[in-house]
Amino acid sequence: MVEKGENGFYYDGQRLIYITYSFEDYQTIWGGSLSDYKDFLLARQRKFQQLQEDHFGAWIVLVPFDQEDFSDWLEENPLHKQCSNQHARWALKVASDPLHLEKIRNRHPLQHYILKDESLKAVLFAWFLPVITPNASSLRKLKEPIPQQLVNRIRQELITGLLAPLPHFQRYSTTRGTGATVLPGDRFVHPDTIEKISEYIIESLLHTWDSCSPYYFSISKQYSFPTCPHWHFPRVAVLCFPLVVLGSAFDCETVTIRISRADSKDLPLHIWKRYFQSLNVHLYPGRGTDFAAAGFTKHIYNEIQRELESKAELLESKHPAYLWRVK
Numbered sequence: 001m002v003e004k005g006e007n008g009f010y011y012d013g014q015r016l017i018y019i020t021y022s023f024e025d026y027q028t029i030w031g032g033s034l035s036d037y038k039d040f041l042l043a044r045q046r047k048f049q050q051l052q053e054d055h056f057g058a059w060i061v062l063v064p065f066d067q068e069d070f071s072d073w074l075e076e077n078p079l080h081k082q083c084s085n086q087h088a089r090w091a092l093k094v095a096s097d098p099l100h101l102e103k104i105r106n107r108h109p110l111q112h113y114i115l116k117d118e119s120l121k122a123v124l125f126a127w128f129l130p131v132i133t134p135n136a137s138s139l140r141k142l143k144e145p146i147p148q149q150l151v152n153r154i155r156q157e158l159i160t161g162l163l164a165p166l167p168h169f170q171r172y173s174t175t176r177g178t179g180a181t182v183l184p185g186d187r188f189v190h191p192d193t194i195e196k197i198s199e200y201i202i203e204s205l206l207h208t209w210d211s212c213s214p215y216y217f218s219i220s221k222q223y224s225f226p227t228c229p230h231w232h233f234p235r236v237a238v239l240c241f242p243l244v245v246l247g248s249a250f251d252c253e254t255v256t257i258r259i260s261r262a263d264s265k266d267l268p269l270h271i272w273k274r275y276f277q278s279l280n281v282h283l284y285p286g287r288g289t290d291f292a293a294a295g296f297t298k299h300i301y302n303e304i305q306r307e308l309e310s311k312a313e314l315l316e317s318k319h320p321a322y323l324w325r326v327k
Helices: 023-029 034-054 067-076 078-082 086-095 098-107 136-141 148-160 191-208 249-260 269-278 297-318
Strands: 009-011 015-020 059-064 120-133 180-184 235-248 290-293
Touching: 009 034, 009 086, 015 034, 015 086, 023 034, 059 086, 059 098, 067 078, 067 086, 078 086, 086 098, 120 191, 120 249, 120 297, 148 180, 148 269, 180 249, 191 235, 191 297, 235 249, 235 297, 249 290, 290 297
Parallel strands: 015 059
Antiparallel strands: 009 015, 120 235, 120 290, 180 235
């Protein structure tokens, strides 16, 4: 019995051979619905991308599956009937004969793949919010969960403002969906934490989140913003508000572009300012528009630190008794 997952790939040391299957092929060999077939195609595309990375620089050869030609080859090579990857062995034979390959391709001129408009993706962003904390008590308040009502309001403001009109998200399977949705976290974290939680958060939401789930994700208390009893105040703390964008690859790319171009007028900074003031904390003047996708948070964080430290030196030269400490 042919296995769907790993079947139809072959690397011979120089060439990476990739078999493409039509919907009719899929139904004949494995059976299943059109939705099953789309999941199958997407899984194979991702497997192919992985193999391309593993065999970087290999020549790529696409071989459309041909049931008649495969059956003839199997009759001529009965020993391969016990082979676990018969299709790949057949494709290697086809790929080794340019005229044979051209003949097969002429029989099957269409290629089958899933576009980015259905390929499900999730991206974790860090929204950098530098704040001025006058004392340890005010900083400790930032370790607590953010009120759910506030999280929901921030989310809604982003959807109806910066990201409007955000296409409605609809999940088809664990790997496919259309549109996009925004899912905020419920705690502030340190920039380094974004990298630690990224893989788990993304995998969890990709496989489990649907329209019946909460429109936010919980972050364990162990990842709350760190504090130190030896810190001096006042202090500038660079908070990260985690945001996940879940949706089709096309729409996730659009969200990434819009976020990267965000200006203060596009963002609900007034909501953050009021919330911080209620905690006796203040959003650092002129800040709050920096975002970074997981994998780039350290770079952006270091840039913010350098900018804030240079401003602190300038401020200290004018007011020697007032030292800004950046963390």
